[in-house]
Amino acid sequence: MSNFITTDKGPLIPRNREVHPVAYDPGYKTSVSRSPNLPLLSMESSPSEETGPTFGHGKLGALDNNLVLNWTKGAAPAVGERILMHGRVLDENARPVPNTLIEIWQANAGGRYRHKKDTYLAPLDPNFGGCGRTLTDENGYYQFLTVRPGAYPWPNRGNDWRPMHIHVSVYGHSFGQRLITQMYFEGDPLIDHCPIAATIKNRAQLDALVAPLDLAHSRPLDYLAYKFDIVLRGRRQSMFENKLEGM
Amino acid sequence: MVQKLDTLVETASQTAGPYVHIGLMPTYAGNPGYYDEEIGVSPIEDSCDGEIIEITGSVYDGTGWAMRDALIESWQPDAKGVFPGQEGADPKVSGHCRFAADAETGEFTLRTVKPGKVKGRGGVESAPHISLWVVARGINIGLQTRIYFEDEDNSSDPLLARIEQRPRVDTLIAKKTGEGQYRFDIRLQGEGETVFLDI
Numbered sequence: 001m002s003n004f005i006t007t008d009k010g011p012l013i014p015r016n017r018e019v020h021p022v023a024y025d026p027g028y029k030t031s032v033s034r035s036p037n038l039p040l041l042s043m044e045s046s047p048s049e050e051t052g053p054t055f056g057h058g059k060l061g062a063l064d065n066n067l068v069l070n071w072t073k074g075a076a077p078a079v080g081e082r083i084l085m086h087g088r089v090l091d092e093n094a095r096p097v098p099n100t101l102i103e104i105w106q107a108n109a110g111g112r113y114r115h116k117k118d119t120y121l122a123p124l125d126p127n128f129g130g131c132g133r134t135l136t137d138e139n140g141y142y143q144f145l146t147v148r149p150g151a152y153p154w155p156n157r158g159n160d161w162r163p164m165h166i167h168v169s170v171y172g173h174s175f176g177q178r179l180i181t182q183m184y185f186e187g188d189p190l191i192d193h194c195p196i197a198a199t200i201k202n203r204a205q206l207d208a209l210v211a212p213l214d215l216a217h218s219r220p221l222d223y224l225a226y227k228f229d230i231v232l233r234g235r236r237q238s239m240f241e242n243k244l245e246g247m
Numbered sequence: 248m249v250q251k252l253d254t255l256v257e258t259a260s261q262t263a264g265p266y267v268h269i270g271l272m273p274t275y276a277g278n279p280g281y282y283d284e285e286i287g288v289s290p291i292e293d294s295c296d297g298e299i300i301e302i303t304g305s306v307y308d309g310t311g312w313a314m315r316d317a318l319i320e321s322w323q324p325d326a327k328g329v330f331p332g333q334e335g336a337d338p339k340v341s342g343h344c345r346f347a348a349d350a351e352t353g354e355f356t357l358r359t360v361k362p363g364k365v366k367g368r369g370g371v372e373s374a375p376h377i378s379l380w381v382v383a384r385g386i387n388i389g390l391q392t393r394i395y396f397e398d399e400d401n402s403s404d405p406l407l408a409r410i411e412q413r414p415r416v417d418t419l420i421a422k423k424t425g426e427g428q429y430r431f432d433i434r435l436q437g438e439g440e441t442v443f444l445d446i
């Protein structure tokens with residue numbers, strides 16, 4: 001047996017909580033009663049965090065990553081500005097994360113979700129459902145065709161609006177990498193007024209959630225592209241990993 | 248100046264928001280049939296090896312309100328303590344489930360197989376447990392915790408042993424309420440606050 005432990009065997013790199021949003025933020029009112037008061041219990045990862053569910057292509061349908069068409073099963077396209085959302089999933093060691101499930105959900109072009117609890121006065125689009133999913137390829141690459149979601153008002157302070165955003169859920173290869181985030185759009189003036197975006201105190205980390213317009217990957221007379229790369233936790237790589245402590 | 252590290256920074260989390268069910272549980276969100284097959288509908292096939300159990304509970308916010316919009320994911324090994332994907336794993340255990348608080352009552356139920364003990368790095372053995380990840384509106388980064396079981400020997404579990412304030416250990420232990428039935432409540436904040444993990 002080799003002494004060398006690959007990046008897929010070592011413990012997960014501990015999460016740097018400073019690059020994440022704070023749990024408690026009075027500007028985002030719901031977080032006030034939903035944030036733990038007591039410190040989290042920190043430990044080195046174990047098999048429970050280092051393993052995780054895997055999903056095969058068999059579960060996915062042909063239109064699952066095409067939100068323009070998937071609600072009507074291809075019968076009629078959704079209303080709105082057509083966009084390609086694409087990018088790569090990498091880990092903290094800058095290695096691509098292949099074959100991992102990405103799921104997205106979003107409001108329609110008018111800012112309305114197809115959810116029984118969304119009562120915003122903007123109408124539903126009969127041709128738009130608002131969710132999609134795909135697996136990254138062997139280079140960690142993924143893409144979705146969708147429409148640009150509308151900004152929408154939400155009950156928080158007197159006049160709060162969410163910037164245009166797409167919710168993104170990623171698995172990685174282990175349960176400890178599980179992440180949900182949101183993609184924003186370059187140039188949206190509402191980002192700087194949003195209490196949810198503002199839960200991230202590190203400006204560079206918020207900027208990293210803002211997808212740039214990517215004309216090189218846009219398709220003339222069809223769609224604009226936005227690039228959104230996602231970084232998941234990595235694993236420690238060391239050839240000393242399996243030696244006893246102190247040796 | 249120093250050399251540059253070639254590591255990347257993890258993408259920042261953002262809240263799953265009130266409409267998380269659209270993306271992760273379309274049927275629950277009122278959109279059945281969106282996908283041919285949804286993810287995490289059940290962690291087991293009923294004919295798997297081991298004892299089938301049901302765990303019921305609620306996620307309470309700091310005011311004591313049972314949240315109606317919480318969504319939970321679970322991950323666990325099979326009855327022998329082998330995780331799906333590992334050699335010898337029970338093919339009828341996917342180990343992963345998504346479940347949501349009921350929109351009327353705030354109660355959730357996880358139906359699964361009781362997991363076995365797991366050997367970790369250095370041969371250290373963990374008591375049987377199920378890992379949970381809780382998301383909802385107002386939770387800015389998913390909360391990790393674990394379910395242990397009242398009727399198992401938890402005395403030498405390495406994680407439980409790390410909890411300094413011993414009464415807090417109870418927040419991670421499901422209470423047996425009947426044959427194959429357990430109660431496990433999650434309290435986000437305040438009295439009886441659940442131990443959340445940074446692993």
Ligand SMILES: [Fe+3]
Pocket residue numbers: 107162165167264266
């Ligand atoms: Fe949203």
